[in-house]
Every structure is written in C-alpha cells, then in structure tokens.
Amino acid sequence: MPAGLVISAPASGVGKTTLTLALARAWRSRGLKVQCFKSGPDYIDPAFHAAATSRASVNVDSWAMDRATIAHLVSRGSDADVVLAEGSMGLFDGVAARGVSGTGATADIAEMLGWPVVLVIDPSGQAQTAAAIAAGLRDYRAGVRLAGVVLNRVASPRHEDLVRRALNEVGIAVFGALPRHAEISLPKRHLGLVQAEEQAEIGKLIDEAARFVAEHVDLDAVLRSAADWSVRSATDGLNVTPPGQRIALARDAAFSFVYPHMLEAWRAAGAEISTFSPLADEAPDADADVCWLPGGYPELHAGKIAANARFRGGLRSFAETRPVHGECGGYMVLGAALTDADGVRHEMTGLLGLETSFAKRRMHLGYRLATLSGPMPGHQAGARLRGHEFHYSTILAQPDAPLAVVHDAAGAVIAETGSRRGHATGTFFHLIAEDR
Template identity: 55%
Template structure:
C-alpha cells in the first residue's frame, strides 16, 4: 500500500493547525481511512493528540535535528499500512533557523525533501480580501514548495467567508472549506503550550467535536485528492539514538511524559525492551533492568508526591549504585537535591545529583541544542555529538558540584557552555535528545 501525504501549514502559530489536523485525523478515521499523524519540529506534545485522534502512535520529524536519511527512515515507518499521512507544521510553514540547506527545522524542508503539497490554514479573523494577498504570497514565495489549497479558519459569517474565499480563488488557489469562529474548538493551554492529550478529562469528546466541525465545514474528498502518493527512497537508522540498554526502565506517569515517539519505536526496533514504572505510585525501577530513563514532564506539578515517594527514591538510589540512570529536563530536575514549585514551596528530590531547581523563579529556555558528550553514557560515547532541543521555564538556582554532562551550542553552533551534570552512573540535562549529529 502506498500512502498519500499532505502537509498542513500556516503563516504562524495560533492559526488553528493543531485543531484542524486533529479534527481531520479523526474525521478520516471515521470514514475507515487508515490515517496517521506526523508533527514537524521538536514539539513532543502534538504527537500525543495525533495518537488520541487515530489510536495509532504519532511521530516527530525534525529537519534540523534529524539527517535526511533518518527522516526518510522514520517517515517510511510511519507510512507502513497507512493510506493517508497528515503532517502538521510547527509555527509558520517557513519558520526555522539559519542553517545548511533543508536543515532549518521548518516544515517547508520536508515539503521539498518529500515533494509534498501543503494545505494552508489561514486564520481570517480581522481581515477579508487581504487573505488573498497572503495566500498569493505563500504560493509564490518558494517555487519548490507547492501550496495546493487553503482552509479558512475563524470566519465570522457567510459574507466574511465569501469575501476571503473569492480573493484567494482569484489568486489561483482552491479553498476546500471554511470553519466558522467557535471558541469551544480551542484546545486548552499550559505553561509549555498545550495541555497533553492524556491530561484532558474529555479529550475524546473534544476530538469528536473537532471531527464534526471538519466534516461539516471542509471538503474531505477534495483534501484527500490534494494529498500526493508518498513514494520516497528508503532511509537509514544510522543517526538514530541507540538504545541506552537492553532492558530500559522508563518512568511513565503524569509527572514523566515527554519521550519522543521515535525514540521508543527505534529502541524497540533495535531489540530493546521498555519497562514502564510510576514514581508517582511510589514504584522503583525494576532491578532486572540495566538502565533507568527519567524523561521530561511536569514534576513541578507533583513535587510533593515525588518528595514523599520514599520507595521510589530509595530504589532509584540502589539502582544507581551499579547501573546508569539518566534524566532529561523534568527528569533532570528530579535527580537534583531540591525542586521549588510555583508557590515557592521547596521539596526534597532524589539528591543523586547536587543541583537545585526552581519553578517559582521562572526563566524561559528555548532552542535547538548541539551537545558534545563529555563522557561515555546513555546517549553515546565521549566526544560524540547529539542534536536535541531545550524548552523549559524552570531555573537552576544552584548548579551543584557535579561534573558537566555535555558541552552545548545552539542550533547555529554558537557555544553556550557546559550543561547538566554527572556523578557515578547518574547523568542528566535540561535538553531533550532527538538524534545523533
């Protein structure tokens, strides 16, 4: 089976791409179409919404962090047994960093690499005929990126729809539907962006409403026809992160949720087993595992329970005496001595590393990271480079006395300095690893 594929892009964040993508995923699934979602860039939240809509695992494809061969390898895996792939752009369609050709992180890189058309979602609130100028600009900005059609979002009335739609069609682009303004279709947000799919108490009902809206507002047959056959050459898994161990104890609960889907998939494909456990349920990593991974999440929302999870903390300490333990972002915070929550209360963490963090003293840290590993560990060998991403508001109020885990630079190669910490078999950092450099 050869899947068809379509990129869903927009001029900016907040245009409604995620709601349109989730609604379309469920709407096509209702029709019996084997549909799967992909998110461009390093956003690890939206793949969870794609999975909730399709009941199939989501995927990130990041053209900056992942080499073209790895992108092809992962994309072909997602297309297996699928009839339709909907690839949701991060931010604006052309938004990325200044980098080598087609390695900017923008969704337009994938449009070129995979030769896929783009369905442009335009938030037309506060404008009318100007929408035609925006659509025209997108259609002509880069001749290697095909804009195949437009969806009008947040139109205020039938008259508003006609003014915008006529202007866009006069510019030479088809309009495949219009979604009227409806505040109930907006997804909830939190400090790191959207609330995760697993946390929304009525997520399935919300997705059903989105699908209802897409079915009522958009021409699904026309959208399916815009998608092109996804026939790309085979890739290679050479640049993927190898499994950190044969049996991986993975912290997995409401405090530890941010693991990139492609990591788990590639680790399993390489023969590793992933054994979940819940620190919030006061579970320790199973002793028969050979590495423990604490992913990111929202430990600051559960700091009191984590501080009181004595079996988890004691068991993790015993595990770390002889086996590697690695923490990313939220996991790194839990490996430290203390965590100050948003209300200013300080909670004792595991103390396996000596830093102290605070969510009360917020400072946004955001961007791509190139990390040169300073010692052998779960992410690779000393001297190897790992590409990843950092996004958090927590601050380090005391760096501690541990050796640094890595020397990091930003996406453009500008040196930032040492990152994270390591002590014995324990290591951690605020950046999320995506692929080998």
C-alpha cells in the same frame, strides 16, 4: 499508494492541530487508514495524532535528522491511504543556521517529501490581507507547493465572502471556512497543549472536531489535493543506540516527554523497556541495567515526588551500581531541590546537585547540539547529540561536572551543560538523534 499532505499555517496558534486531528478522524471514520507525523521537536502532538488515528505518530525534524532517518520514519505510512504531517510554528519558520538536512522548518519536510501544503489561515481582524499572506507563502520558496487553504475563526458570512473572493483572485483554492467554535478548543498550559493522556474526553473532543470540520470543509477536495507518494527505501534505520539492554523508564503525568521514535529505536535494537510511576511511589525495576527519567511536568507534582520515599530511595539504591539519566524535568528530579511556582522548595532525589526554580520563570527554548565531555547511557564521550530544550525553570545551582559542551542552533555556547556525578547524568535537552 498513499497520498501525502502537510498541514501548516503562517504562525502558531492558528489551528493546525485541531484541523489535523479533525481530518484524520473524519477520514478514518470513512474507512481510510490515516498516518500522522509531526514536523519539528514538539513531543505532545504525536499523542493526539495517535488518539485520532489509532496509529503511532512520530516526529520528523530536518534540523536534527538526516534524510535517511526521515525516510525511515515516514515509511511507516506505506500501508496508509493518506498521510498527514502537521507542521510547527509558521510554514517557513526554522533556525538561522542549517542543521543536518534543513533548518527545522515545516517547508523542509514538504519539499523533501513532495507533499503539498494545506494552509490554515486565521483572518481575524483582516479580510483581503489574508489572501496576500497566503499568496506570499505560496510564492516564497520554489519546491514548496500550496494545495489550498482552510479558513479558521471566520467572523461572519460577509467576512468569509470577502476573504474567499480575494483568495480566488490570486488563484488559491479555499477548501472550507470554519466559524468560531469554542467547544473544540484544546486545553493548554505553559509548555503547550495539555497532554492527550490527561484528557479523559479527548476522544469526544476529536469526534466533535471531525464533525464540525466535515460540515464546513470539502473533505473530498482536500483529499484530491494530496500527492501520491512512492515510499523510498528506508533500510538505514535510525542512528540511535539504546542506553541499555533492560531500561527502566519513568512514565506518568510527571514524566512523559519522550520522543516516540526513540522508544521504537531502542526496542528495534533489542532493548526491553519496563515502565514505573514515580507519582505512584514506584521504584525502577531492580532487574533493569539503566534507568531513564524523561521530561514532563514535575513542577506540578513536586510535593508528591518529594514525599514518595519508596521512589526516591529505590532510585538512589539503583544509582549506586547502575546508570540513571534524566532529561529536562527528569534532570530536575535527579537534582537536590526544585522550587515550585509558589516559591515552595521541595527536596528531590539528590543524585545531582542541580537546583532549579519555577518561582523565577525564564523560558529556555531551542535546538541544542551537545558534544559529550563524559559518557552518558548509550553514548560515549565525544559523541555529538542533537536535541531540543523547552522549559521555564531557572538554574539556582549546577555544581557538578558538566556533561557536555552545549551550543544552540546559531553556534553560541549555552550555560545548560547538563551534569554528571557517579552513575547519574542529566541534560536539559531532549535527545532526538546522534550525528552519524
């Protein structure tokens, strides 16, 4: 029977990912089977989890997914010895309005699955106050159980002793304390961590994190705190319709933000996926019946994309007879032009009229509920799609017919409606699930 734990924190940037990767690799090195999940809509962390465990990781999201979908996804951990769900932001951070089965908070997943929480606490600039924060998180919501804490970035033995004593006084176990260790910091860029596939030394970095954590954290005590978990029936599967039978999927450093559970659901429904690289000037498979361009970092490669005539011409030819859909960065590449952070305008494929700029940066972040005004691959007009949007581009022009009426999690209508023209469609949000 697998044992489950949730790794969370009071806030972002405290060290959840590093601890998750280190625990996963350290236990795997002991011969245990470790399965990871990511709570929330982050599409970068699951690739790091896979690098640490050699098992695919997927997102579970209480705002976008119902309980049956979450149960189906976590059932992949039924053959593991230990299951780790890495949280997003702070433990109770979600949106104000409830979604399908919760607000998107990590605490929803912890309560739903009955897994205790290991908190990563960064006591920099404080001492006993760290115990007050941990105690407040422990007592904030009935049904969410705190297993203990791991202290991160401890300044000195005296600092550690002050914090440990305070946590002991409020009855909170301390599994270990990590001194500052810059060598295991994961590289970041504007949308979060640099992708695992872009880091040639990721294996060595995870090994070093595992060694460091094993030296300072009681791995056996953490493992004993995990809850035995009986996997519930997960026969319902995922409510995901493939966009076509044969899908040409753009896949490289500029087009990599696609949720793993979506690809698995497409394959489970019988779809075939062939990948191609726009950065390598490849065109979509001519035998495919639909082309899908995920998000990623096209703004970092805009000059190369603009210069790759075979890709652009092949995509235009494809779109003359078959549907092409782009998400976020993929949507921008389907547009007329993209202006990079230096203010240089690059011509894109022109299948849609969208023009975007990274010279005028504006953060767009949050859950999205879209009601389709017209069809897109895999979904008919009127379908209600749940997704997540995160980018720093500004819309300069969005002249085509809107693809959907889009609301944020609070119910407000937003301007990022997506577009449709001919066989081309695009959205700024990344699709997570369709309402059942």
